[in-house]
Amino acid sequence: xxxxxxxxxxxxxxxxxxxxxxxxxxxxxxxxxxxxxxxxxxxxxxxxxxxxxxxxxxxxxxxxxxxxxxxxxxxxxxxxxxxxxxxxxxxxxxxxxxxxxxxxxxxxxxxxxxxxxxxxxxxxxxxxxxxxxxxxxxxxxxxxxxxxxx
Ligand code: CO
Numbered sequence: 001x002x003x004x005x006x007x008x009x010x011x012x013x014x015x016x017x018x019x020x021x022x023x024x025x026x027x028x029x030x031x032x033x034x035x036x037x038x039x040x041x042x043x044x045x046x047x048x049x050x051x052x053x054x055x056x057x058x059x060x061x062x063x064x065x066x067x068x069x070x071x072x073x074x075x076x077x078x079x080x081x082x083x084x085x086x087x088x089x090x091x092x093x094x095x096x097x098x099x100x101x102x103x104x105x106x107x108x109x110x111x112x113x114x115x116x117x118x119x120x121x122x123x124x125x126x127x128x129x130x131x132x133x134x135x136x137x138x139x140x141x142x143x144x145x146x147x148x149x150x
Contacts, residue, residue: 001099001102001103001106003091004091004092004093004094004138004141005060005091005092005141006060006089006090006091007060007061007090007091007092007119007139008047008060008061008062008063008089008090009060009061009062009063009086009088009089009090010063010065010086010087010088010089010090010135010137011062011063011064011065011084011085011086011087012065012066012067012074012077012078012081012084012085012087013064013065013066013084014066014078014082014083014084015066016035016044016046016064016066019046019064019066019084020032020035020046020048020064023048023062023064029048029049029050030049031048031049031057032046032047032048032049033046033047033048033049034046035064037068038117038118039068040115040116041115041117042067042068042070042071042072042073042074043065043066043067043068043071043074044065044066044067044068045063045064045065045066045118046063046064047061047062047063047064047118048061048062048064049061050062063090063118065087074087087135088125088134088135088136088137089134089135089136089137090123090136090137090138090139091136091137091138091139092138092139092140092141093138093139093140093141094140094141095140096114096121096122096123096124096138096139096140097114097122099124099138100114100124100138103126103138107130108126108127108130108131109126109127109129109130110124110125110126110127111124111125111126111127112124112125117137117139119139119142120142121139121140121141121142122139122140123137123138123139123140124137124138125137125138126138
């Protein structure tokens, strides 16, 4: 395994609309993407960009996550953390299937099969108990120019 770029930090929120106001007016975010439903995972998602080095558009993003009706995992997180909070971190890998095999070979609990994530590339999660307490997402690196498609 080779540690990859920190693509985004997932933040669960009871209201993406309220969170957008916070990141815009309190945190000074200038690039907030349009929220969209990720039906396959039962969530509404909104990406907020942070600047990269020297203002380049390759900074780590914040992924705001609000549960859609019927969602259980994010809704359960919000039951324990009603104001929302940090939910997961996501690192890029060059090959999602190779990464999954490597983590499984190390005895880490991969949660399900790779599936299409919020950036349109394949992702999987690894159980926080095997990852120093952090729910960790891995995503296949988007092709050039696709980081900001949402
Ligand atoms: Co994520």
